[in-house]
Amino acid sequence: MNGIGIRRYGGIEELTEIRIPTKKLGPDDLLVSIKASGVNPVDWKVREGLLQADFPFELPLVLGWDAAGKVSAVGESVKHFQIGDDVFFRPELVREGTYADEIVVHANLVAPMPDGLTYAEAASLPLVGLTVWQALVEVGQVQTGEKVLILGGSGGIGSMAIQVAKALGAHVTTTTSSKNMDYVRELGADEVLAYDKGTIHTTTKFSFMLDTLGGESYGEALKLMERKGKVATIISERDAKRPAYVDTLEKEMGLSVMYVFTRPDGKNMNHIRNLVEARKVRPFLTEMYPLTVEGVRKAHSSSQTGRVRGKIVLVNN
Secondary structure, eight states, X not given: OEEEEEXXXXXXXXOEEEEOOOOOOOTTEEEEEEEEEEEOHHHHHHHTTTTTTTSOOOSSEEOOOOEEEXXXXXXXXXXXXXXXXXXXXXXXXXXXXXXXXXXXXXXXXXXEOOTTOOHXXXXXXXXXXXHHHIIIIIISXXXXXXXXXXXXXXXXXXXXXXXXXXXXXXEEEEEEOGGGHHHHHHHTOSEEEETBTBSOOOSOOEEEEEESSOHHHHHHHHTTEEEEEEEEEOOOTTTSOOOTTHHHHHHHTTOEEEEOOOOOOHHHHHHHHHHHHTTSOOOXXXXXXXXXXXXXXXXXXXXTTTOOOSEEEEEOO
């Protein structure tokens, strides 16, 4: 496979072309020709070496774990895919990434690409879609009429979470900056709290919260939760420091708090595909770059600002 990744951990200057043998196709695998790859914060966190204590990465490493493309070979035991199928998926984190021309991936991690989407649009969905589904459905068990709070509604995860929560029938409140208030309303948010206008405040109490920010923002938001509510967070200690009072507050309120690290899952991918085809969820691409070293460097630099609205995607020409 020809791709873009790292030979050693570090800054964007470490991004380089990587050529490694494509993994041998197993009986349950697909070989996918990659047309587009999504960009997520986990990509640059891996590049900087922030996850090496938790995952057994082998260098050199092709980065990227979000993709759409066309099936070019099928393992002998695969029943539900054939050569020429358009698919989207998130591969295993510790395997070769998707900033590449092709990849071998287990068929049970893959789903047919939603009808009507471009490869770039489809590539923006796997990681955020899986994260949100696993947070809202598996952890939160969000129900119709439930009051849900989403911290950071304009980012990649937040943009998807608002839409999925609305599709589940929830009443959705989200936080964002003043400049993004109209954007999150367009996504379906019922109530918008602008964090840059002072401490967030609402009379609404929430039974479920999805935290994409951590830190003081998370601490303040806890005060808006119902007792014995549920919280799903994608923020670990390495991402943002927890305020000293948070542990006590979570315990006093009897909150159930669970950290969500996205699990690749073809069945979950099909749930996202169904929502897209039912027009309850749509991708929001805000930046596109060519899948080149320079394009990846620009994409990572943008992602690291923490101010991206929607998703960044790399496109194979």
